[in-house]
Amino acid sequence: MSAARTIETGSPFILAQIEDGLATITFNRPERRNAVGPEMLQALEVALDAADRDDAVRAVVLTGAGNAFCAGGDVKGMDENIRGESREAGMGLDAAIAWQRRNQRNTAGRIYTMAKPVVASIPGAAAGAGLSFALACDLRIASENAVFTTAFAKVGFSGDYGGSYFLTQVVGSAKARELYLLSERFDAKEAERLGLVHWVVPPDALADRTRALAARLASGPSVAYRYMKENLNRAIGGDLVECLDLEATHHVHSGQTRDHKAAVRAFVEKREPKFEGR
Secondary structure, eight states: OOOOEEOOOSSTTEEEEEETTEEEEEEOOGGGTTOBOHHHHHHHHHHHHHHHHOTTOOEEEEEESTTEEEOOBOHHHHHHHHTTOSTTTTOOHHHHHHHHHHHHHHTHHHHHHOSSOEEEEESSEEETHHHHHHHHSSEEEEETTOEEEOOGGGGTOOOOTTHHHHHHHHHOHHHHHHHHHHOOOEEHHHHHHHTSOSEEEOGGGHHHHHHHHHHHHHTSOHHHHHHHHHHHHHHTTOOHHHHHHHHHHHHHHHHTSHHHHHHHHHHHTTSOOOOOOO
């Protein structure tokens, strides 16, 4: 086992560390159900960039401290901004849009396009932008205590961080419209039925089940995973011939890796392969 290394995010609200090929990034504002504001979102950019760039990282876990994943935007902070009491209040419209676009690409967009598998471990509420971040991940495992909502209609927002895109891909346009327009809460079992989460587990089993899943991914064929993610992302709304050609290119490239050759030998010898990410 390798020693844990801390990623300095510049904020106590986002914790991140790397250990045994796994980067764990934690929303860390439990007293506010991990609601996000500009400082936290900027720190999330830093953590994701570090995890993405570090060749030692082969899988990522995104989770929340305490009893929540991420409750979305900090509504109290929004109120302060409206009343001109926050440092962001003086930002002009164009600057605000530019910041939002850049941050969305570098957070939810980074999670979705990152060449490494990302797992959302959801201990509790995933609402608004928090739900968007969870949906940007490749796999989602939730506690039985988790609750979900788009939430945006409740605060007069149209939605952000890719939620409308990700949710439509998972549940279809009709259901996504219902979940956005009504912004009703639903529990973990309903989320599992809708396909929003892959597994629902008892609260006291969430950490262990997440760790086992992430360790499996971190020890897997990372080159092939990178190509799988690109293939799957391109397949959404993509042209069939383009997808076929991309799959062919990636498949042949994967076949040249040491991981592939070692896995073939392990299969023949009836043993588990050991992947090196090369």
